[in-house]
Amino acid sequence: MYFCLMPDFYKILLKNNREWVAAKLKEDPEFFTKLAHGQSPPLLWIGCADSRVPANEIIGARPGEVFVHRNIANMVVHSDMNMLSVLNYAVRVLEVKHVIVCGHYGCGGVVAAMTNQHYGLIDNWLRHIKDVYRLHNKELDAIADEKTRQRRFVELNVIEQVYNLCKTSSVQEAWEEKRSLQVHGWVYDVANGIIKDLEVTACDDKDIPHYYRYDF
Ligand code: CO
Secondary structure, X not given: OHHHHOOOHHHHHHHHHHXXXXXXXXXXXXXXXXXXXXXXXXXXXXXXXXXXXXXXXXXXXXXXXXXXXXXXXXXXXXXXXXXXXXXXXXXXXXXXOEEEEEEEEOOHHHHHHOXXXXXXXXXXXXXXXXXXXXXXXXXXXXXXXXXXXXXXXXXXXXXXXXXXXXXXXXXXXXXXXXXXXEEEEEEEEOOOOOEEEOOOOEOOOOOOOHHHOOOO
């Protein structure tokens, strides 16, 4: 937060970088040399762009351990070439063993999608989240308390994005080839730092309706 108050804050970032490099080299003089040989992360993280949810930091992962894709409200939109390319590369080339969709309570995108407010261009992105509301409107409309309803909507949105991953040909192809690939749904609480596992892990195509399945 204090960065914003400093006119040359970007210079501080560069200074921080040099200090980080020095600290890493002190720990391990080969740190960067080893990373330069390539990456083999076991995990693809699909998270929200929110600045309070830095993927590596909250799970204690080091450089080289997490392949990351982030967008507003951690969405898996089936026509999003950016997400699909990241997913395909992670699954086919890097052969990650886990894909984690991590949402977070208090997500601005999810909260906005619960309102009727018009925000501009982003309305079109938030529409995908409104579609999740439509799928679960009975459950959500029955929750009287707004905060509780928001939190449940965050969870249901993550669960739907896990299903959306299962519907992709990249994930189904990996399962068809009997490769070990698990898709998980998590929610991070920005108020206490704790991650909740929604326990919707998918590791095969048995729960995918027939019309979403591909023959390979
Ligand atoms: Co968010």
